[in-house]
Amino acid sequence: MKKIHINPLKKCKKSILVQGDKSISHRAIIIGSLARGVTKIKNFLEAGDCLNTADIYRQMGVKIEKKGAEYLVYGRGLFNLRQPAKTLYVGNSGTAIRLNLGVLAAQRFTSIITGDAQIIKRPMKRVITPLTEMGAKFESHGGYAPVTVLGGVLHGITYEMPEASAQVKSALMLAALHAESATTIIEKEKSRDHTERMLKYFGADIKVIKNKIKIKPGKEIMGRTIYVPGDISSAAFFMIAGLIVKNAEITVKGIGVNPSRTGIIDAIKKMGGKITIKNSKNINGEPVADIVTKTSKLKGITIGGAMIPRLIDEIPVIAIAAAFAKGKTVIKDAEELRYKETDRIKTICDNLGRIGVKVEEKKDGMIIYGGEGKPFKYSDIISYGDHRIAMAFSIAALSSDNGLLIKDIECVGTSFPEFFNILTKLKG
Numbered sequence: 001m002k003k004i005h006i007n008p009l010k011k012c013k014k015s016i017l018v019q020g021d022k023s024i025s026h027r028a029i030i031i032g033s034l035a036r037g038v039t040k041i042k043n044f045l046e047a048g049d050c051l052n053t054a055d056i057y058r059q060m061g062v063k064i065e066k067k068g069a070e071y072l073v074y075g076r077g078l079f080n081l082r083q084p085a086k087t088l089y090v091g092n093s094g095t096a097i098r099l100n101l102g103v104l105a106a107q108r109f110t111s112i113i114t115g116d117a118q119i120i121k122r123p124m125k126r127v128i129t130p131l132t133e134m135g136a137k138f139e140s141h142g143g144y145a146p147v148t149v150l151g152g153v154l155h156g157i158t159y160e161m162p163e164a165s166a167q168v169k170s171a172l173m174l175a176a177l178h179a180e181s182a183t184t185i186i187e188k189e190k191s192r193d194h195t196e197r198m199l200k201y202f203g204a205d206i207k208v209i210k211n212k213i214k215i216k217p218g219k220e221i222m223g224r225t226i227y228v229p230g231d232i233s234s235a236a237f238f239m240i241a242g243l244i245v246k247n248a249e250i251t252v253k254g255i256g257v258n259p260s261r262t263g264i265i266d267a268i269k270k271m272g273g274k275i276t277i278k279n280s281k282n283i284n285g286e287p288v289a290d291i292v293t294k295t296s297k298l299k300g301i302t303i304g305g306a307m308i309p310r311l312i313d314e315i316p317v318i319a320i321a322a323a324f325a326k327g328k329t330v331i332k333d334a335e336e337l338r339y340k341e342t343d344r345i346k347t348i349c350d351n352l353g354r355i356g357v358k359v360e361e362k363k364d365g366m367i368i369y370g371g372e373g374k375p376f377k378y379s380d381i382i383s384y385g386d387h388r389i390a391m392a393f394s395i396a397a398l399s400s401d402n403g404l405l406i407k408d409i410e411c412v413g414t415s416f417p418e419f420f421n422i423l424t425k426l427k428g
């Protein structure tokens with residue numbers, strides 16, 4: 001297992017780029033494969049999770065090749081995927097397994113899909129239940145992977161989502177494209193809407209009115225060119241670094257700022273952080289901008305309700321900002337964190353405790369007592385094989401007394417293989 005010692009940082013004025021958005025990269029491969037014609041993907045995220053999705057579609061007969069800096073997906077159109085010869089493997093990716101359950105459910109063949117040790121502990125019932133309502137058939141291990149999918153004819157349903165989950169919603173939308181009748185999905189709280197935007201961009205018959213999505217099947221979708229913006233979930237680490245490092249100004253360029261993902265910007269503003277959004281533009285249906293953060297005096301806040309799905313993946317690094325702030329930060333309504341790559345309520349609280357931060361674990365979140373800029377105490381950090389825990393605490397190290405030793409860092413490759421190189425550049 002690899003580990004890295006990260007030293008504190010005294011000052012930093014840098015402009016950086018982060019890698020492409022993970023959610024959009026997965027969807028570009030999946031939707032591109034189901035479309036007719038060629039889809040060109042620029043700035044595709046070459047990280048474990050998305051490369052596994054590309055391999056899954058190759059195994060189902062889709063030609064996917066890298067040409068220069070672009071990925072080309074030679075879409076086969078709906079109902080033309082081939083039965084894979086072996087078990088489909090998503091590695092660590094919750095997005096890959098859940099979205100693909102929606103696609104596989106509608107194929108006219110049987111397939112098996114599974115993933116790594118973390119994936120087989122994550123709940124799949126949340127997708128299996130509504131897909132079964134659509135007529136799909138599965139065999140699973142009590143709602144856990146490996147899942148055998150007995151693909152077949154689906155019919156549309158009206159489904160009210162019990163949890164805010166873009167993965168579940170997207171699985172249903174992808175299945176709905178193949179169904180015999182229309183599907184309506186209703187969300188209580190809006191989760192990321194990249195699938196809706198991309199399906200529209202590819203020409204699907206989809207209507208979104210507030211929290212209601214309606215998909216009518218029967219229309220072929222057509223291959224397009226997609227530019228994948230920088231991932232705000234990766235940018236988040238450097239945005240927080242810009243706030244907690246002394247004498248800092250960090251610009252992250254070309255970041256996706258889809259409103260369903262910008263909870264972190266709102267949280268930073270609420271904490272009193274200095275943040276500016278510049279050069280806003282729209283690229284293939286997704287808003288993109290540069291984000292600048294500067295050294296700030298932060299104050300504790302409450303984060304809960306509809307804000308949670310808009311910053312769910314950023315909570316590990318927001319917890320670092322909270323630990324640095326003045327006063328307490330309450331994170332609530334976030335029980336979903338317990339079903340991520342690790343139980344993030346536990347893994348955040350455990351590591352905050354190690355670096356000398358007072359924290360109380362709650363069923364649906366935590367209360368963090370900020371140290372008002374006091375440097376974090378030297379410790380080992382256990383990532384528990386969770387990429388976002390490893391990266392969040394690498395950022396905490398920048399504002400520590402003697403650095404931090406981050407253990408088990410290979411996991412960073414699932415979403416952001418360039419993370420440590422960029423971190424080194426910040427220091428240079």
Ligand code: S3P
Binds near residue numbers: 023166336
């Ligand atoms: C994702 C949705 C989110 C997020 C995950 C990626 C997606 O999960 O945490 O990292 O690409 O759809 P939910 O399904 O819980 O929204």
